[in-house]
Amino acid sequence: MSKGKVRIYELSRELKLDNKDILAICEALGVAVKSHSSTISEDDADRIRAEARKAGSSAKTKIKRPVDRPVDKAVAPKKANEKTKGPNRPVRKQQILEIRRYASPDSQPDEPSSEPETGQVAANGSESDELLSPPSRPSRPTAPAPVSSAAAPASAAKPTSRSDSDDLTADDAPETPYLRPKLVQPPSRPAKPSARRSDDDARQIQLPVKRRDREEARRDSGRDAGRDTSEVGGAAKPGLSPKPSIELKRPVSRDTIRPSRESPRDTDTVTDNDDGGLSDSGSEIADLRRPSPRPPKHKAREEEDEERTESRPKSKTSKARRRSQVVIDEEEDFTDDGSGSSAGMPQVSLSLVRPPKPKSQQTQAKPAPTAKKISPRGSQTSRSQRRERRQEEEPEQPEMIVLTGSITVNDLADRMATPQTEIIKSLFFKGIATNVNQTLDLPTAKMVAEEFGIEVETTEEESEARKVTEMLDEADLENLHQRPPVVTIMGHVDHGKTSLLDYIRQAKVAQGEAGGITQHIGAYHVDLEQESGSRQIVFLDTPGHEAFTAMRARGARVTDIAILVVAADDGVRPQTIEAISHAKAAGVPIVVAINKIDKETAQPDRVKQELMEHNLVPEEWGGDTIMVPVSAITGESVDTLLEMLLLVSEVEDLHANPDRLARGTVIEAHLDKARGPVATLLVQNGTLNVGDAIVAGAVFGKVRAMIDDRGDRVESTLPSFAVEVLGLNDVPPAGEEFEVYADEKEARAAADARAVEQRQSRLQQAMASRRVTLNSLSAKAQEGDLKELNLVLKGDVQGSLEAILASLQQLPQDEVQIRVLMAAPGEITETDVDLAAASSAVIIGFNTTLAPGARQSADRLGVDIRDYEIIYKLLEDIEGAMEGLLDPEQVEEPLGQVEVRAIFPARRGTVAGCYVLSGKVTRNCRVRVERGGETLYQGNLDSLKRMKDDVREVNAGFECGIAVNGFNDWQEGDIIDAFRLVTKRRTLTPA
């Protein structure tokens, strides 16, 4: 029952009244109800309660009258007299009508005699249904009357109910054949569901009465009179007592069933009598319900029922009966109500005729066995229940989730509150076959979530330059030692970064570089002698060219102080600003070196002013940024700069614990032909020793040898120092953190686990991107305007490759797509050539060499291998190659202008007599005819004549005759633009 709603039968139980009483009160109070199973509001219930209390037990009796009276009238004149005192006459009429309708051959003679009106109905015979229904309607208005007529004595009702019951019991056995058709009362059953119409209600109320009337009539005829009387005697009082439905109905039915096992029908009727005395309506139905195997409270009944069933002959009929009982059992309203039903046969028909039960009731129907028996309905119900339950259980999909990194399909499904299968399906359609335990990298997970309409917030989008963890554990705090600052030099290209470091190191690094550009990170340390002793500063030489943005960012990740080199003669440039952003993002202090002050054009103050626009205010101007004007060539003020660096490092309070296993960052790594993988590692905490088991990402290694920045072999490396490490089993990616493990096995396992994870992630990513690319490309390919340039990229070091890849991404790829099939450090091998040959790729080598046999293989397979030492050249060539793939475009090239001065009719159309104003006009050139600024025609010039001769071209200042197929509408003054179409090679960036 829904909240705030009360069923009539619940109320009747509560008030220990009969359903009919409550229905009568409802009518009296004008509460619209249809049956005992109808629901009413709590307010109406209160009103009814109040009314019931007010009326008291006597009122209850009176309330019963409207229903009882007709029965009395019909069957026993004595009772009818009593009822005539009450105001409920119209009800009697209905009841009589019904009696007629259901009259058995036995009862027919009685019924007509009981009420004159019935005569008409009886005459109609089979139409009794239609005839019965209408009269039942008018009965309603009269129903309230009994409530108000409190004067009716309780005793009047009591005998009535008793006699009803008696009749039922008495005539049961002999009358069965006739009762069957009667009890199949369609109108009475539809009345049960609360959704039925009001006339159905009327029938429902009347049905038991009719029956009673009939039974009474039979009893009057003398059948089983003694038994009736005895049973009624027991049931009559409780029937009028205020607790029929709860206390008496069920227990009594059980008791009454037992003694009458031999005669099931009798049993039923006895039960009816008991109930009937209480609620004279529907005692038969009440009986049907009792055997219900479902509700636990009815267990005892079930047992009895089983017994009873066993006692009956096991026939098809009994089976059917049982089946029908099961169905009926579902309808709790009937059961609880205790309103009529009788022996087995009628039950069958009742169940068949019964209208579909309201959902709310269906869901109350319980135990599995019953559900099985009534499979169609039961399965539907359970299915819908399951669906509802599932819906309730399914958590709502979030609008937004936060992802911090790789995540398994399972976890993602949980976060998204989405079935795993849905996610797997979605990935499958993208060409990624996964299972629930597979790990998705962040971009893939994000893509999936977004496809399901869930926003994704990632915490990974922080600047790459953000300073990595301090690399210090709590345990280190007790053993901290000061460490040298790690300084990154940043700045715009050619502002003198390398020169400055070179001066500091007293070595000429810049001169040895190809193209004069620093192409990969170097890490160097310098010793500074101070009064307090020797101090060190470690420099990371990061290049300033924009192609190396990623590398510079990585430099800032491990740096403690940033030196911003700004050329005094050039000022703040784009990469200067970019460097400031990186340093600020990393949260490292900036020391500005205003370089090239030895130059005449140097304007250090202008540089300071420009820097102020970027919130770097010099100390001398009241700010907190140290700015030192220096010259990398003359060395002027370089010492001051170094002092400032030490000063800042002291303020920064840089410490590490050298007495622990090392950890730090891979600055650079490459594959050396002779030495194998070589990695430049910056130790950020602990001490790195030869023989250490090291793990960098998925790369495992045992430190075989260490070479410091001066080319010396060292046995151990302290915090803040960088060394080249040999002994790794692969080239670790630059920027990867490394860690030394105490146990080699453990280190290997950690590396292996990461390798598996990375491989999966990479595969998925590759498949996803390829799929996406193919998808997006296919459309363009169909249009014929898509080209691909496949590349195999080999470089000296990882950093160079990243720089090249970043630069390639900058190239416009709307029409020509660059696909880098492979980018790896190392020399170009035959395998690379095979890959390139298989995919029509070009091999790009950067600062690398060819392995033996690679050149021959490339020649044989027709693979193009390009070597580069300077990134500019590489990019230029790739751009050229991409442009070469572009379809050439046709461009108009103007020839001259011609004016029409006369028109001559010709054999075919007209000829324009023209004068060439400028340039020239040629045969078969393209022409555009213009008049008043409007283009009238565009096409080919078909005939060009001078005098009467065909000519190839006519120059400015001469007259000519022009004919154009398809245009004859010449007018004097028309201008003809002569031009030709030329094919031009296109560039990637439109001019």
Ligand SMILES: Nc1nc2c(ncn2[C@@H]2O[C@H](COP(=O)(O)OP(=O)(O)OP(=O)(O)O)[C@@H](O)[C@H]2O)c(=O)[nH]1
């Ligand atoms: N006059 C003068 N020239 C300098 C000074 N510093 C550098 N240069 C010159 O400027 C040019 C570029 O110097 P680099 O040190 O290669 O500049 P960079 O910033 O390292 O350049 P990239 O490595 O390409 O980023 C070289 O020709 C240097 O000789 C200086 O203090 N004074």
